[in-house]
Structures are given as C-alpha cells and as structure tokens.
Amino acid sequence: MALAGAVRCWRLGAGPSSLQMQALSLHMSKTAMGASQKDFESAMNQVKLLKKDPGNEVKLKLYALYKQTTEGPCNTPRPGVFDLINKAKWDAWNALGNLPKETARQNYVDLVSDLSSSDSSSQVKPEADRKQPGYETLVVTSEDSITKIMMNRPAKKNALTIQMYREIMLALEAASKDDSTIIVLTGNGDYYSSGNDLMNFMNIPPGEMEKEAKNGAILLRDFVGCFIDFPKPLVAVINGPAIGISVTILGLFDLVYASDRATFHTPFTHLGQSPEGCSSYTFPKIMGQAKAAEMLMFGKKLTAREACAQGLVTEVFPDSTFQKEVWTRLKAYSKLPRNTLHISKQSIRNLEKEKLHAVNAEENSVLQERWLSDECINAVMSFLSRKAKL
Numbered sequence: 001m002a003l004a005g006a007v008r009c010w011r012l013g014a015g016p017s018s019l020q021m022q023a024l025s026l027h028m029s030k031t032a033m034g035a036s037q038k039d040f041e042s043a044m045n046q047v048k049l050l051k052k053d054p055g056n057e058v059k060l061k062l063y064a065l066y067k068q069t070t071e072g073p074c075n076t077p078r079p080g081v082f083d084l085i086n087k088a089k090w091d092a093w094n095a096l097g098n099l100p101k102e103t104a105r106q107n108y109v110d111l112v113s114d115l116s117s118s119d120s121s122s123q124v125k126p127e128a129d130r131k132q133p134g135y136e137t138l139v140v141t142s143e144d145s146i147t148k149i150m151m152n153r154p155a156k157k158n159a160l161t162i163q164m165y166r167e168i169m170l171a172l173e174a175a176s177k178d179d180s181t182i183i184v185l186t187g188n189g190d191y192y193s194s195g196n197d198l199m200n201f202m203n204i205p206p207g208e209m210e211k212e213a214k215n216g217a218i219l220l221r222d223f224v225g226c227f228i229d230f231p232k233p234l235v236a237v238i239n240g241p242a243i244g245i246s247v248t249i250l251g252l253f254d255l256v257y258a259s260d261r262a263t264f265h266t267p268f269t270h271l272g273q274s275p276e277g278c279s280s281y282t283f284p285k286i287m288g289q290a291k292a293a294e295m296l297m298f299g300k301k302l303t304a305r306e307a308c309a310q311g312l313v314t315e316v317f318p319d320s321t322f323q324k325e326v327w328t329r330l331k332a333y334s335k336l337p338r339n340t341l342h343i344s345k346q347s348i349r350n351l352e353k354e355k356l357h358a359v360n361a362e363e364n365s366v367l368q369e370r371w372l373s374d375e376c377i378n379a380v381m382s383f384l385s386r387k388a389k390l
C-alpha cells in the first residue's frame, strides 16, 4: 500500500459519534491480548476517517508499520537519492529492522487508536459553538487557520457604532495573538458596511462638541492604527456596498475580494468631512492622483470592477458564487507556511508604517475640525431627518 493510499480519504467519512465509537473499540482492543487481523483492518479504515492530517512523520510511521505487518522486514533496494518521498518511506520501513509482524500490527492499531482519540476531540464544531464570546456587534469565528471578524448589524447596513470600532480593535488584537494564519473582515447581510454610524454624532450635550470631536479623533486614530500595525495577512471580503471608513481603510489590507454587487463610495465632501483611514496617502499611491481625487474629493462611487481596475480591489467574483470561491481560495492560502507569510507581510508593510502613522495623525486632526463645521453638522442633520441619502 502506498503512503498516499494509507491516508487517502482523510477528510471523508463518518461523523464524530461514529469516530468516537471506533476510537473506543480500538482502544479496547489495544488493552486486550494482542491486535487481531480484524483490529488491523478496522484500524486501516479508521485512518481514512481521520479529519485532522497527522503530519508527515506520523504518516511515515503508519506506512512503515503497515509494510512491516503485511510484508515483514524491508526487502527492497533503497530508492535513488533524488526519489525523496520513496526514500523517506523506505527509511521508515527499514528502521523497523526485524520487528515481528504481530508487534508491528499491534503498534499500528495502537497508533491509530491514539490518533482517533485526539482527532475526535478536535472535531470541527458547528459555527454556533465556534463563535467567540464577548462581542455584541460582531461575530468572530476561527476555523481552518482563518479568523473571521464579521460586522453584525445587518438591519443598519453594518454602520459602525463606537462600540463596534472598539470591538473590532479588540478582535484584531486577539487575532494578532491567536494561532490563525489569515484574518478576514466581512459584513453580515446585504451591505459590507455603510461606514460611520451617523448616530455617533447625536445626543452630544451642548458645550461638549469639542470634547466629543477630540474623543472621536482619538478613537479613529487608534482604530486605523490597529490596521496599520496589524502583523498578519488581512483580507477584506466585501460582500456588498461599502461606504466611508469601511472603504478608506482598504488601502491597509493585503487582499480585497469583492462581490460584483459591491460598490465603493467615499462621499466625504457631501458630508462636510475629509478623508481618513490613511486614504489621503494610500489611494493616490494605489490608483494615481486623478482617480483618487475623483473618489475622495468628488465622491465618485465605483463599481467593484472599476475599483478592481484601479487597484483598490484584488479580484471581483460573481455574487452567486462569491462566498464559495473566496473561501475556497482563502482556505488554500491559510495552509501556506504561516511564519513565512507573516514575515513577508511585515517586509512589505514595515517600511511604510512610520509614514502611515503620521498620515493617520494628520487626517484625524483635520477631521476633528471638520466635525465641528456647519457643513458637517448640516449634512448629518439632513441624513437623520431623512432629507438626504447617499
């Protein structure tokens, strides 16, 4: 049996309860007098049902024990020096020397039993179980080495409240330290995000405007700062229209995948506001001065394809297959060597960090002033009194 054969169908097969049952029965046979041929065959089937890849070292051990059980001591010539895989397999088998067939069989059964036990305790849990607790405005899940941060106010088009900015920062902080390889930001519902929640500007007591504008600028500085400093690959999965700050920070992401239903809109002038998210620096760099001005100064809304042509979006997918195609791609990427990926991101981004923090500080100080302007206050009041929509 080839090594590939020994471990084929890795991800197929029975659900957790059946796996646990089989692990238990293998464990029972392990404690009996010795593994029978039937135990051995059952263990071979069990290997095919493992959900977690046990790694090459264990696979070689399984291969060697299988060969020793079925054929006895290694009896073939050593493969050539460039036949690396077959050489590794031959070495593993040969290392068992004259181990008796019965002992090899027992060891195979024992090894599979151990693998099955640890596999059934690490079964993929349903999404509800995987959801990380502690977030009210987000759904944060981790699976396949990907941490997904999903903005979760679909009825309000995922408009960003103060709490949401804070929770996104907390989720990023946690994700920077977890064992995920890639981090995704996405939205629940028909919008990716409609940007800053305009209610953030409401209910400010008279005389507190300046203080609130200052607090807003600090929050924004910290929020954007988290994206500037984020150490792992950041991917935006743009499931629908994106407005304002949800667009401007895209220049700080590593990949931006968009549904063909998505649009990209930064209507700052209409709102009496000015660009943030480092877009005053990243957008001209990404798309050139003229295109950046059209978006950031004149509020031109881009389709996903236009945004892709201008370099803001990595790739556009048909909405009907968007989730399937994007997640298949990301799962493949998440298997890349983790440390190398993170180091590459850092070498691409680190040179810019100081500049980006300076841009962030400057943008926020301009914006702090803008929030106090009549133009901004009138635009917000207009939206809230339902006179204006973008």
Ligand SMILES: CCCCC/C=C/C(=O)SCCNC(=O)CCNC(=O)[C@H](O)C(C)(C)COP(=O)(O)OP(=O)(O)OC[C@H]1O[C@@H](n2cnc3c(N)ncnc32)[C@H](O)[C@@H]1OP(=O)(O)O
Pocket (backbone or CB within 6 Å): 155, 156, 157, 159, 160, 194, 195, 196, 197, 198, 199, 200, 216, 217, 219, 220, 243, 244, 245, 246, 271, 273, 276, 383, 388, 389, 390
């Ligand atoms: C402190 C840090 C500050 C950072 C600076 C950031 C700046 C920005 O992000 S500027 C961009 C601000 N965003 C907007 O101006 C968008 C305003 N919203 C709209 O124009 C529209 O709602 C729409 C085009 C996004 C969607 O229109 P439509 O499909 O007709 O849906 P509704 O308007 O009925 O929206 C449903 C529901 O959601 C509420 N909502 C949507 N976006 C926002 C928002 N940005 N802020 C607050 N509320 C929002 C909308 O009011 C509706 O609520 P209900 O009436 O209660 O159902």
